[in-house]
Amino acid sequence: MTESPIGVFDSGIGGLSVLQALQAELPHEHFVYWADSGHAPYGEKSDLFVRQRSLAIARHLIEHHHIKALVVACNTATAAAIHTLRAQYPHLPLIGVEPALKPAMALSQTKRIGVIGTKGTLSSEKFHRLLTSLQDQADFVVQPCNGLALAIEQSTHAASGAQTSEKITQLLRDYTQQMGEFGQAAGQMDTLVLGCTHYVFAHKALQSLLGSDIQLVSTGEPVARQTRRLLDAAGQLRAGPAPLAASARMQLLTNGELSSLQAAAKRWLDLPHAACHKADPQV
Ligand code: DGL
Numbered sequence: 001m002t003e004s005p006i007g008v009f010d011s012g013i014g015g016l017s018v019l020q021a022l023q024a025e026l027p028h029e030h031f032v033y034w035a036d037s038g039h040a041p042y043g044e045k046s047d048l049f050v051r052q053r054s055l056a057i058a059r060h061l062i063e064h065h066h067i068k069a070l071v072v073a074c075n076t077a078t079a080a081a082i083h084t085l086r087a088q089y090p091h092l093p094l095i096g097v098e099p100a101l102k103p104a105m106a107l108s109q110t111k112r113i114g115v116i117g118t119k120g121t122l123s124s125e126k127f128h129r130l131l132t133s134l135q136d137q138a139d140f141v142v143q144p145c146n147g148l149a150l151a152i153e154q155s156t157h158a159a160s161g162a163q164t165s166e167k168i169t170q171l172l173r174d175y176t177q178q179m180g181e182f183g184q185a186a187g188q189m190d191t192l193v194l195g196c197t198h199y200v201f202a203h204k205a206l207q208s209l210l211g212s213d214i215q216l217v218s219t220g221e222p223v224a225r226q227t228r229r230l231l232d233a234a235g236q237l238r239a240g241p242a243p244l245a246a247s248a249r250m251q252l253l254t255n256g257e258l259s260s261l262q263a264a265a266k267r268w269l270d271l272p273h274a275a276c277h278k279a280d281p282q283v
Helices: 016-025 047-065 075-088 101-107 125-134 148-154 162-179 197-210 220-233 258-269
Strands: 006-010 031-035 069-072 112-117 139-144 191-194 215-217 250-254 276-278
Touching (some): 006 016, 016 031, 016 258, 031 047, 047 069, 047 075, 112 162, 162 197
Parallel strands (some): 006 031, 006 069, 112 191
16 A cells, blocks of 8 residues: 555645645655546535535545545535545545634734635535634634636636736735735734635735735645655555655646646646646546
8 A cells, every 4th residue: 555646636726736735745655636627616516516526536546546545635625525535435544624724823913814715615514613613712704705716727728828817816806805904903814814725826916915924824734744644654654765756656637628737737846748647537
């Protein structure tokens, strides 16, 4: 099992932001990444749909790629399906992602914190439990961002360009304005939690809208560290002789447009096009 890959999936390219952190934290491991772009976005679909997709992808990665662990690199899928996945595969190390409210609380001085994510994540029971457990320690301003993950997903399509990046900026401007004031003064939000893995790719646009003093908090690195801990505890860390070249240890699959995944993988992980493949359309 030690030689087997770690499975990672998302509704599309968002999870590549988690894969970036995973490859830095675990340079000896192999990864197989499933971009479910043919079914993106998840955030505005039913829980049942997201759960069924998550189960189908997990089964495929286990049966056909013999993964030794699974990282659900999607907040929406974690909220809708992590319990079902754990029940179905009790022996598989499973790592999910959730909006990083606790790390944001530790960073915030004003104790007023913005949280953006998909409708699915922010209306889930799992998120409500987390929010309720922390509400007496900070003020959280929660904003679902319908359409944002899709715009980020589409920004990788060959035909898109200035138009999608304008759309992303417009959505970010509208949503952050609705949330209230950002800044360092009392009563202002000094920290923003990116509760969707796609949003990490809008980091630059957000920072220039809100100002460089606003802290943006995402989950890639803590998730990568947790993956290392779980593999270590299971005695399944791969102790390769030397770090493998990224292109030799990454296999990326998509049921969307191959050229879009290739463009995203090149841009965000500097991977060659040959690392990306068409996924089995039956899954
Ligand atoms: N990247 C996903 C997340 O973290 C889902 C985005 C979507 O498909 O709506 O929530």
